[in-house]
Amino acid sequence: ILNVEQSPQSLHVQEGDSTNFTCSFPSSNFYALHWYRWETAKSPEALFVMTLNGDEKKKGRISATLNTKEGYSYLYIKGSQPEDSATYLCAFYSGGYQKVTFGTGTKLQVIP
């Protein structure tokens, strides 16, 4: 069983605050790291697909970085808005057949 951990488990921030969370994964046998956004009563939606050490991706106010050598990825949200409230999941892909392991997620609540 691969250990993919996300921290913090939950987070409450004020509207306008910037925030970040962490995904830790095994540093060996890396294939890809994905970030997903999961709103309540909906299905997860992909944010980023990251494959190379040092990758930095950005979509609007959300960005992510990847360090495969030390086994972590950061997700940043700049100027949080209430619509950013969701659970953010990372998914680690390993091995030749890309077995996928999801973290348990960071639940973000943005308070207006």
Next chain:
Amino acid sequence: DSGVTQTPKHLITATGQRVTLRCSPRSGDLSVYWYQQSLDQGLQFLIQYYNGEERAKGNILERFSAQQFPDLHSELNLSSLELGDSALYFCASSRRQGDEQYFGPGTRLTVT
């Protein structure tokens, strides 16, 4: 709308029974993933198919089986159902292995 469809939306059945969940991937996607989300649990990867072949297996019980058909739709069969099998079952598809996944709306299974 992700383009991934799952049927049925809800399913209520008794212990010991067998059910089949169906998933149609997005047009052009060759890879199909199945996940289970139990109460207060994260997404547990069950199994992945690519172009009709099983490619990766996660925490799938022996009572569960799946297949992907020539038209690329997939079915997840759950047999000898137990109360603990009650969960939300998601299907996701991607163009190739390791690409971002598009999730269906899920099938809510309740075993009574």
